[in-house]
Amino acid sequence: MIKAGIIGSTGYAGQELVRLLINHKSAEIKWFGSKSYINKNFSDVYQNFFKIISDKCLDDNMEKLAEEVDVIFTATPQGFCSSLINEEILSKAKVIDLSADFRIKDVDVYEEWYELKHKSPQFLKSSAYGLCEINRELIKNSNLVANPGCYPTCTVLSVYPLLKEGLIDENSIIVDAKSGASGTGRSAKTDNLFCEINENIKAYGVTNHRHTPEIEEQMSYAAGKTVKINFTPHLIPMNRGILTTIYASLKNEQTYEEISSVYDKYYSGERFIRILDKDVLPQTRWVKGSNFTDINFKIDSRTNRIIIIAAIDNLIKGAAGQAVQNMNIMFKIEEITGLMQVPVFP
Template sequence: MIKAAVVGATGYTGAELVRILSRHPGVELVALTSRSYAGKPYYQVYPHLYNYIELECEELNLEQLVAGADVIFTALPHGHSMDIAAQAVKQGKKLVDLGADFRLNSVEHYHNWYKVKHTAPELLSQAVYGLPEINRAAVAGSTLVANPGCYPTTVILGLAPLLKNNLIDAGTIIIDSKSGVSGAGRGLSLKTHFSEVNDNFQAYAVAAHRHIPEMEQELCKLAGGEVTISFTPHLVPMTRGMLSTIYANLTCQMDSEQINRLYRQYYAGEYFVRVLPPGMLPQTKALAGSNFCDIAVTVDRRTGRVIVLSAIDNLVKGASGQAVQNMNVMFGLDEKSGLDVVGMYP
């Protein structure tokens, strides 16, 4: 059994990790850390896991925690995973970081976008960007994985077939994304107060969202050249779910049938990416609780643009499910292990 520890276990992504790992046939949870709930049984924080999790939340004792685990998941805000990663590497353990500390290859970009000094820049060259459908071989050989952000997961998976085949103008990409409120985390804030979110629909971080450099970095790798995007995220009054609508100008004449065939071929054998048949569009409710990414693509022949719709559960494929998928790849397990769950509906 793989011994797993979750640092930051009482946030929403931490709780989703614990839920998935508690049912994973190859994993034993050995430590759950929380500064806010140290000493409390985990099920008192998250009652839905009563009789599934007997562990208590504990303060982080870094060297001890790393020594007792085979893999450490860090579900922490940016700036808080660097020391833990350094200790994991020192002890020869594997780590999956669900935060932003190892997603960007450039220390300068990290500082510019996150306004935090990177204290472990020497680890950036070791970190692998953990989108298994794109970087599976690198993930398999890694000890430090940077789990992608939720918005980038929808966008990169949505655009990969087009960029790899040089079918779109990389300077014309426009992304309109919507996320459920759980993406903002469990911390209290006016922005996610019920009275502010309910019956409301709003854009935020327009032209300034911190996932922009992450998306451009990985899209450039796929395209083999510069990619510049326009990205606008929105908050919608639902708990889970994320849907991105992506527009770009085609560089050659293709119809919807040809584009769909390309996507089906590109993602053939990828269990967690479902390319939907023509006439069927992604919807967030069909993905709740699952690790799938549903994609639909069509060509607007009138404008010469391709339109890609890409949807996930932001807490699963957009965070914790993808982290477990990465762990499975790192340890040579069946990639579906612990994750082969149909979404909840309605």
């Protein structure tokens, strides 16, 4: 049985980790870390766990935690994991970090976009970027995995095959993404109040959203050359889910069947990527509460552009679900373990 500890268990992603792990046949939670609720019953913070979990919240002592568990999940703000991690911790436990601290390999880029001094740049080279369907072998052999961001997960999985095969102009990519309010976190902020979000949609982080360099870096790996994109996220009045619409110019004319065969080449064996039937476009309600990524595309022959649409649950495939998927890979157990929940509908 894998012993797991969660630091940041009372955030939205953290509590989803709890929900997934308590039903995981090969894992058990030994540490519910939350510096905001030390000594408070976890189920008092999230009443949906009443009479299911009786544990109290503990502190965020990563060194002590490493003595007691096999894997540590850090569902914490940027800068936290990199400020505490060290060789001794990594010699005792595997770490899956849900923040951006180890996602971007270029420390200067990280520091520029996140406006933080990176505290552990020595681990950037050895850490694995945990996009499971793309980096499975790297993840399998790593003790430190950077769980991808929600927008990057949805976006990169959508275009990876096309970039890898050189079918789209890498300088033409425009990403229009929409996310539910849980993507902003659980902290009390004026912009997150009901009256601010309800009956409204707004763009934010225009030209400077912090997921931009992460997306560009992963796309560049796929294309084998530098990729620059336009990325504009939007906040919409729903609890959870991401829908991305990606526009790109095709280098040559392509048929539906040709593009479809490319997606099949890369994803036909993937349990958590669903390429939908022709003309069926993804919707967030079809992936809610699940680890699935739904993808489809349309070719605009008039402009010779391809429009790719994808949907994920930002808290599952975009955070906790992918983290558990990474854990399964790292411990060499069946990758789908604990993750085959049917999406919640309606």
